[in-house]
Amino acid sequence: MSELTLTVIKLGFLAVLWLLILSVTSAMRADLFGVRPPKQPKPGREAREAARQTRQPRAGKGTPTKAVIVEGPDTGRSAALDGRPVTFGRGGDCTVPLADEYVSTQHARLRFHDNQWYVEDLGSTNGTYVGNQRLTRSTPVTARSRFRLGKTVVELRK
Numbered sequence: 001m002s003e004l005t006l007t008v009i010k011l012g013f014l015a016v017l018w019l020l021i022l023s024v025t026s027a028m029r030a031d032l033f034g035v036r037p038p039k040q041p042k043p044g045r046e047a048r049e050a051a052r053q054t055r056q057p058r059a060g061k062g063t064p065t066k067a068v069i070v071e072g073p074d075t076g077r078s079a080a081l082d083g084r085p086v087t088f089g090r091g092g093d094c095t096v097p098l099a100d101e102y103v104s105t106q107h108a109r110l111r112f113h114d115n116q117w118y119v120e121d122l123g124s125t126n127g128t129y130v131g132n133q134r135l136t137r138s139t140p141v142t143a144r145s146r147f148r149l150g151k152t153v154v155e156l157r158k
Contacts, residue, residue: 034091034105064117064143064156067110072152073099081117081156086110088149089122102126102150108135110156116140117156119147126150 067086068078079086079096087094091105098107104124111118120138121128128135129148141147143158 034093063115064141064145064158066157067096067154068157069096069098070146070153070155072150074152081110081112083112085112087122088152088154089124098149098152100150100152103152107149108147110141111138117142124149 064081066078066080069075074096077096086096087106087109088096088098088103089105089107090098090100090103094106104122104126106122107124108128109120109122111120117140118138119128119130119135119141121135126149130139130141130145135147141156143156146153146155148154
């Protein structure tokens with residue numbers, strides 16, 4: 001083989017090695033820090049007014065107004081339930097970021113639908129439990145209901 005061919009093969013091999021290193025680094029970064037959601041533009045005036053007019057949960061019989069962490073590393077923290085989805089997990093983009101090492105980055109979500117709150121698992125590794133039942137689908141919850149994510153227990157209160 002000529003010296004030119006050998007040099008081209010060496011450079012090609014070096015380029016492939018660098019691509020492999022960059023792809024492994026990118027995968028490790030995404031795994032450690034999570035995928036960043038795209039930045040959303042600020043909503044216009046019409047969107048803000050529409051958001052204000054969306055119906056809020058009525059504090060009727062059995063409808064909780066806050067989620068309180070009653071067990072686990074974040075005991076005492078709470079989140080208001082105002083009709084918007086509430087996410088729990090270790091990720092910084094969660095509504096309620098948790099310091100529990102058994103909780104996934106995006107672990108569970110509370111969502112309001114048809115005047116009822118529902119808890120759903122977001123594909124977590126260790127699962128989300130209501131009582132001793134592992135969630136397999138969206139499950140309705142009321143005031144005084146408790147659900148567990150890792151070592152963290154969340155109670156819904158009025």
